[in-house]
Amino acid sequence: MDELQEALQDWGLTVHNLPEKGRCLFTTKDFYPGEVIISQEPYVCVPNNSSTESRCDGCFTSVNLKKCSACQVVWYCGSKCQKLEWKLHRLECEVLSKLDKDRRKSVTPSVRLMVKLYLRRKLQNNKTLSATATDNYNLVEMLVAHMKDIDEKQLLLYAQMANLVNLILQWPDINIKEIAENFSKLACNAHTICDSELRPLGTGLYPVVSIINHSCLPNAVLVFEGRLAVVRAVQHIPKGAEVVISYIETAGSTMTRQKALKQQYFFTCTCSRCIKVGQQDDVRESAILEGYRCKDDRCIGFLLRDSDDKGFACQQCGLHRSKEEVKKIAAEIQATSDKASKSVSSGNLQEAISMYKTVEKLQRKLCHPFSISLMQTREKLLKMLMELEDWREALSYCKLTIPVYQSVYPQFHPLLGLQYYTSGKLEWLLGETEDAIRSLTKAVDILRITHGTNSPFMKELIMKLEEARAEASYKLSSKDDE
Numbered sequence: 393m394d395e396l397q398e399a400l401q402d403w404g405l406t407v408h409n410l411p412e413k414g415r416c417l418f419t420t421k422d423f424y425p426g427e428v429i430i431s432q433e434p435y436v437c438v439p440n441n442s443s444t445e446s447r448c449d450g451c452f453t454s455v456n457l458k459k460c461s462a463c464q465v466v467w468y469c470g471s472k473c474q475k476l477e478w479k480l481h482r483l484e485c486e487v488l489s490k491l492d493k494d495r496r497k498s499v500t501p502s503v504r505l506m507v508k509l510y511l512r513r514k515l516q517n518n519k520t521l522s523a524t525a526t527d528n529y530n531l532v533e534m535l536v537a538h539m540k541d542i543d544e545k546q547l548l549l550y551a552q553m554a555n556l557v558n559l560i561l562q563w564p565d566i567n568i569k570e571i572a573e574n575f576s577k578l579a580c581n582a583h584t585i586c587d588s589e590l591r592p593l594g595t596g597l598y599p600v601v602s603i604i605n606h607s608c609l610p611n612a613v614l615v616f617e618g619r620l621a622v623v624r625a626v627q628h629i630p631k632g633a634e635v636v637i638s639y640i641e642t643a644g645s646t647m648t649r650q651k652a653l654k655q656q657y658f659f660t661c662t663c664s665r666c667i668k669v670g671q672q673d674d675v676r677e678s679a680i681l682e683g684y685r686c687k688d689d690r691c692i693g694f695l696l697r698d699s700d701d702k703g704f705a706c707q708q709c710g711l712h713r714s715k716e717e718v719k720k721i722a723a724e725i726q727a728t729s730d731k732a733s734k735s736v737s738s739g740n741l742q743e744a745i746s747m748y749k750t751v752e753k754l755q756r757k758l759c760h761p762f763s764i765s766l767m768q769t770r771e772k773l774l775k776m777l778m779e780l781e782d783w784r785e786a787l788s789y790c791k792l793t794i795p796v797y798q799s800v801y802p803q804f805h806p807l808l809g810l811q812y813y814t815s816g817k818l819e820w821l822l823g824e825t826e827d828a829i830r831s832l833t834k835a836v837d838i839l840r841i842t843h844g845t846n847s848p849f850m851k852e853l854i855m856k857l858e859e860a861r862a863e864a865s866y867k868l869s870s871k872d873d874e
């Protein structure tokens with residue numbers, strides 16, 4: 393621990409232990425928006441490969457892949473990534489190659505992550521791989537496991553997975569109980585590695601980043617540059633404050649957020665947003681995000697249950713909405729959504745779009761205009777319409793989501809920045825240069841804080857904005873010449 397504290401001092405950080413939270417990361421200097429608080433390479437990581445999707449084990453790209461000819465499990469995009477991973481994969485390849493074909497198929501990304509964890513520990517123990525204060529197995533040992541909080545079913549699953557790891561490694565002195573405990577550690581400490589546009593690519597264990605606790609109103613954000621985890625401040629964090637990120641999607645009512653945190657991380661959040669639970673502001677926010685709209689189209693009031701529980705009353709105009717009506721529309725939405733997702737699974741995008749449009753129409757009738765479920769349907773439509781290159785309609789749905797994003801996310805939130813980026817790209821494609829400049833400028837203003845300015849993604853975004861500005865000034869000067 394002393395070694396770690398020493399290493400963290402250079403970052404302007406220190407670890408404290410609080411009874412209600414366990415370890416916490418505190419600042420020993422001021423951090424400003426956009427500043428990197430800490431970055432870390434993974435102790436171990438794996439791409440989320442499946443039977444339909446494969447990625448390179450080194451850089452997570454999905455192009456130009458070749459399967460490792462020996463183990464037939466792991467993919468690489470070229471010799472650079474293969475060499476980078478070789479010391480560890482040499483051992484992994486040996487054990488995977490001994491498995492029969494069916495057994496190899498049961499090696500899920502989580503099982504692979506665990507196998508790699510043990511192999512890395514072995515390589516650091518015998519000094520084949522070097523260890524440092526921020527890159528060693530002791531840090532994995534310190535992670536919380538919450539074994540006492542896990543239910544029987546989950547424990548059984550971890551035990552089965554641990555047996556599989558044992559079967560793969562075949563080490564005589566391996567401790568199966570410890571492997572099961574490590575699976576539990578992964579569940580509440582590992583991070584989903586995403587690309588710059590927050591699309592999930594893999595899973596990684598970053599034992600120092602894992603010291604950072606959660607808040608629904610975080611002062612920092614975690615993004616990835618390749619597989620490097622980077623934590624940046626999204627507001628001024630004074631010296632002596634705790635660094636907090638969000639573990640979950642924060643666009644949800646307090647009850648929804650608390651349920652998600654309890655289920656996966658076994659704690660009750662007491663952040664400044666959560667302690668308002670049940671207060672007027674919180675009730676209003678929950679009713680808007682997850683509740684129903686006023687029956688009168690012109691009213692944007694939110695509804696609360698009647699005192700006799702027979703229906704709902706608009707808190708602005710007092711209009712009543714019956715339980716039966718709400719139930720009926722909700723059932724229609726559910727049935728149509730189920731059909732729509734089946735169309736997506738069978739690859740029929742046109743049919744899916746048409747069904748999701750029906751869902752959106754029904755949700756407009758039932759849900760508050762700022763509801764999360766309506767926003768999610770619009771996001772689905774946006775994504776599918778972009779796939780079909782219907783830029784005009786995609787833009788119309790994108791624009792409908794932005795006011796909701798603005799209301800549910802703080803000023804510097806990656807999702808808000810990315811939504812402006814999508815809007816800007818669509819406007820650019822449609823030749824609406826002035827609008828594109830406005831949207832791309834907003835995207836850059838947010839994403840330079842959350843993502844920094846050095847990644848290829850940000851360089852491309854900044855270049856797009858410059859191109860749009862150049863085109864606008866060219867158009868202006870051609871007009872002047874006329």
Ligand SMILES: C[S@@+](CC[C@H](N)C(=O)[O-])C[C@H]1O[C@@H](n2cnc3c(N)ncnc32)[C@H](O)[C@@H]1O
Binds near residue numbers: 414
């Ligand atoms: C990734 S770890 C964070 C570091 C952890 N505190 C430790 O001691 O190693 C996640 C765990 O930390 C605790 N935790 C995180 N945020 C918390 C919060 N806001 N309040 C209480 N406990 C929290 C929970 O036990 C959770 O499962």
